[in-house]
Amino acid sequence: MTAADIIDAWDQADPAAIHPTRGIDEDAYWDSGRNQAALLGTVLPDGAKVVDFGCGDGRVAIPLRALGYDVTAADASQNMLDRLHQHDPGMPTLLNSGDGLYAVLGKKVDAVVALAVLIHHGYADCLDLLAELRQTVKLGGLLILDWPVSDDPVEGQVWLDVTTWSQEAHDDACKRIGLKPVEAHLPWGVYRAVKPATD
Incomplete structure (x- = not known):
């Protein structure tokens, strides 16, 4: 599954089916975005320049902007x-x-948020995308990513499968790309942009 395949699948998906809360109702869907934006606000500096990468229809980007962040979707x-x-x-x-x-x-921006993106990419595509996102962030800035680690890692094979990483592969990628995990108690990984390790 390539990134182009994923984009094509999202484009063809019924808008009412692209998030679990849409099965409840439209208000629940937008409330979930406001709640996620509020969580992001616990780690993003006030007024930060933020890219919401993989923003979709703005469920999180719009409330982030309403909270005073300088958002590019x-x-x-x-x-x-x-x-x-x-x-x-x-x-x-x-x-x-x-x-x-x-x-x-x-x-360069202060932060990149990518909440429903990396989980749908295979390992090689994910590494390439991580490197691009890291390059976009100022040294010391933040990346907030859906990049799950598992004791039983698996690479997704179809567009809605979730790819998970081993802790070793995750840590190696962080060193090579220049990401330092930050303890933040969020449902996503939070990383500080640092200089990549040199071999």
């Missing part, structure tokens, strides 16, 4: 960005799959 799906603009026409957006994200932005 990035997604590889124009359909998702169009849906976001229906809810927040003034939100800065960027159509991007991760390739050259820093070059397209033209500036």
Whole structure:
């Protein structure tokens, strides 16, 4: 499963089926985004420049912006960005799959948030994307990532499968890419952008 396959699958998915809370109702869906934005606000510096990568229709990006963060919503799906603009026409957006994200932005940011992205990528694609996201963040900035570790790691084979990593592979990737885990008690991993280890 490639990143392009995942993007195509999301584009074809019924908007009502892209998040579990949408099965409850639309208010629950948007409430879940506000709750996640509030959790992110416990670690993001006030007024931080943030890229919500894989922003989808803005469920988290829009409430983050409402909390006073300088948010750019990035997604590889124009359909998702169009849906976001229906809810927040003034939100800065960027159509991007991760390739050259820093070059397209033209500036480093304080933080990158990617909450429903890495779990759907295979190992090689995930490493490439992690390197791109890390390059986008200022030294000392934060990356908040859905990058799960498991005692029984598995690489997802279809678009909604979840890929998990061994602790050893995770730690090795952190050293090579320049990520230092931060204890934050969030449902996602929080990492400080540091200089990559040199062999």
